[in-house]
Amino acid sequence: MEITFYKYQGTGNDFVMIDDRSEAFPERDLALVQRLCDRRFGIGADGLILIRNKQDYDFEMIYYNADGSQSMCGNGARCAVAFSKFLGIIDQRTSFWAIDGAHDARMAGDWVELGMRDVLSLSNTGVDFFVNTGSPHHVRYVENVADYPVFEEGRKIRYASEYAPGGTNVNFITPLLGGELFVRTYERGVENETLSCGTGVTACALVYGFQNQLNEVNIKTPGGNLRVRFTKAADGSFTDILLIGPAEQVFEGKISVQ
Numbered sequence: 001m002e003i004t005f006y007k008y009q010g011t012g013n014d015f016v017m018i019d020d021r022s023e024a025f026p027e028r029d030l031a032l033v034q035r036l037c038d039r040r041f042g043i044g045a046d047g048l049i050l051i052r053n054k055q056d057y058d059f060e061m062i063y064y065n066a067d068g069s070q071s072m073c074g075n076g077a078r079c080a081v082a083f084s085k086f087l088g089i090i091d092q093r094t095s096f097w098a099i100d101g102a103h104d105a106r107m108a109g110d111w112v113e114l115g116m117r118d119v120l121s122l123s124n125t126g127v128d129f130f131v132n133t134g135s136p137h138h139v140r141y142v143e144n145v146a147d148y149p150v151f152e153e154g155r156k157i158r159y160a161s162e163y164a165p166g167g168t169n170v171n172f173i174t175p176l177l178g179g180e181l182f183v184r185t186y187e188r189g190v191e192n193e194t195l196s197c198g199t200g201v202t203a204c205a206l207v208y209g210f211q212n213q214l215n216e217v218n219i220k221t222p223g224g225n226l227r228v229r230f231t232k233a234a235d236g237s238f239t240d241i242l243l244i245g246p247a248e249q250v251f252e253g254k255i256s257v258q
């Protein structure tokens with residue numbers, strides 16, 4: 001089977017994107033997903049995204065982590081919107097379907113403004129925080145995230161019994177001067193630090209915004225800068241959440257697989 005794919009990246013979180021409106025891709029073949037995401041034996045990516053038709057929506061995005069597990073992916077969703085524009089499925093605005101439900105988004109030049117699902121509440125876990133922004137996120141403040149052992153410490157929390165059996169993503173944050181946050185993330189399903197995590201920076205922005213009476217947070221990640229806007233309700237919930245950032249097509253390719 002020959003597969004035409006497009007490689008996209010959103011602040012260094014990278015994805016194999018496939019126009020699968022023909023539904024030819026074997027969506028249960030997780031070994032194939034793992035192979036395509038393998039950085040030595042395949043194309044190489046943090047995840048793989050299928051674009052499919054969906055009644056009542058412009059498209060559906062099906063996201064796989066590199067290990068074949070599925071979740072919502074904020075950076076991947078931004079790339080899916082840019083890819084759908086490239087394919088001519090959408091123009092400037094869209095409503096699409098993902099594993100956590102419907103999302104609205106709009107193109108803003110090379111950036112994408114992605115509507116995230118409402119978040120009902122943050123929770124405390126020890127001195128840390130937990131919030132689900134379409135995928136689960138543990139959030140920990142650290143003294144200097146630039147020098148922090150993200151892989152080692154992130155892995156411990158990801159596999160902690162409190163999160164069994166599904167696990168969680170893990171974000172470490174250090175506030176910078178000027179109200180910006182520096183975030184580094186250990187990602188479940190990639191089982192490593194990624195250069196950024198969209199649902200992760202959204203989780204961090206909600207935690208920081210809640211504590212500092214903000215409704216917009218600029219986030220620095222090793223892969224680039226993102227912005228998160230939201231409305232805090234009196235009941236502790238968050239609505240009108242926007243994840244704003246770039247999405248770039250890096251290259252197009254074909255790959256033959258058995």
Ligand SMILES: N[C@H](CCC[C@H](N)C(=O)O)C(=O)O
Nearest residue numbers: 071073074075135197198199
């Ligand atoms: N690894 C995450 C999904 C991808 C999240 C990340 N790539 C993003 O941009 O949101 C999980 O399994 O929950």
